[in-house]
Amino acid sequence: MASFSGTDISCIRGGRLVFDGLSFSVSSGGALLLTGPNGSGKSTLLRLMAGLIPPTLGALAWDDVPVDQDPEDHRARLHYLAHAEAVKPPLTVAEDLSFWQALSGSDKPVSAAIDAMGLETQSALPGRYLSAGQRRRLALARLLVSETDLWLLDEPSVGLDTASLAKLRSAIADHRAAGGIVVAATHVDLGLDGAETLSINQFAVDPAQMSAL
Numbered sequence: 089m090a091s092f093s094g095t096d097i098s099c100i101r102g103g104r105l106v107f108d109g110l111s112f113s114v115s116s117g118g119a120l121l122l123t124g125p126n127g128s129g130k131s132t133l134l135r136l137m138a139g140l141i142p143p144t145l146g147a148l149a150w151d152d153v154p155v156d157q158d159p160e161d162h163r164a165r166l167h168y169l170a171h172a173e174a175v176k177p178p179l180t181v182a183e184d185l186s187f188w189q190a191l192s193g194s195d196k197p198v199s200a201a202i203d204a205m206g207l208e209t210q211s212a213l214p215g216r217y218l219s220a221g222q223r224r225r226l227a228l229a230r231l232l233v234s235e236t237d238l239w240l241l242d243e244p245s246v247g248l249d250t251a252s253l254a255k256l257r258s259a260i261a262d263h264r265a266a267g268g269i270v271v272a273a274t275h276v277d278l279g280l281d282g283a284e285t286l287s288i289n290q291f292a293v294d295p296a297q298m299s300a301l
């Protein structure tokens with residue numbers, strides 16, 4: 089059984105202590121829900137978990153092995169869905185998904201991901217013509233063609249209608265049932281049954297905290 093954990097993680101951005109001393113642990117089939125007010129650092133923590141920025145202090149580990157020992161391995165096991173997902177304007181939906189499938193070295197069928205996210209009508213449409221909600225559904229379909237254990241989701245429901253939100257919930261449940269791990273920052277109920285909650289509280293600028301780091 090795989091596990092993803094963080095121990096005493098602190099992060100300074102732009103000279104400001106964003107959060108301090110965060111710890112968590114989540115195992116195969118589990119989910120971690122990140123909560124906190126705007127600006128508390130949920131996106132920052134997700135970027136840090138994705139290996140895009142380093143923690144100022146503390147460590148992340150996969151199966152108790154620090155992820156910075158092999159960053160490439162870590163990147164290969166995760167899919168990070170950013171707050172605003174870039175869609176390649178000239179690629180059709182099907183081409184975009186084929187690209188992500190190849191990138192991940194997965195054999196998960198593109199057609200199944202298109203069906204799962206209700207993009208059948210748009211499959212031959214270039215990304216530039218997709219609506220905001222369709223772009224988000226394409227971003228979610230990328231998850232389904234990637235062979236990754238760890239899903240890092242930053243507000244994945246933004247722009248989704250009710251039917252699409254149900255599809256997202258179902259995709260998350262399937263991923264967990266297959267032993268995957270989900271970490272999500274969300275203000276919407278994603279049906280994360282049994283999820284642990286990591287609450288991030290906003291810090292005021294405190295020079296004492298800064299000099300202690």
Ligand SMILES: Nc1ncnc2c1ncn2[C@@H]1O[C@H](COP(=O)(O)OP(=O)(O)OP(=O)(O)O)[C@@H](O)[C@H]1O
Pocket residue numbers: 101102103106124125126127128129130131132133
């Ligand atoms: N590149 C950066 N340089 C300096 N400060 C940054 C940078 N990126 C984010 N911050 C700051 O870090 C803090 C945390 O931002 P973050 O986006 O992680 O919060 P959040 O909890 O995801 O917020 P929201 O709920 O509004 O999406 C904010 O005060 C933000 O201004």
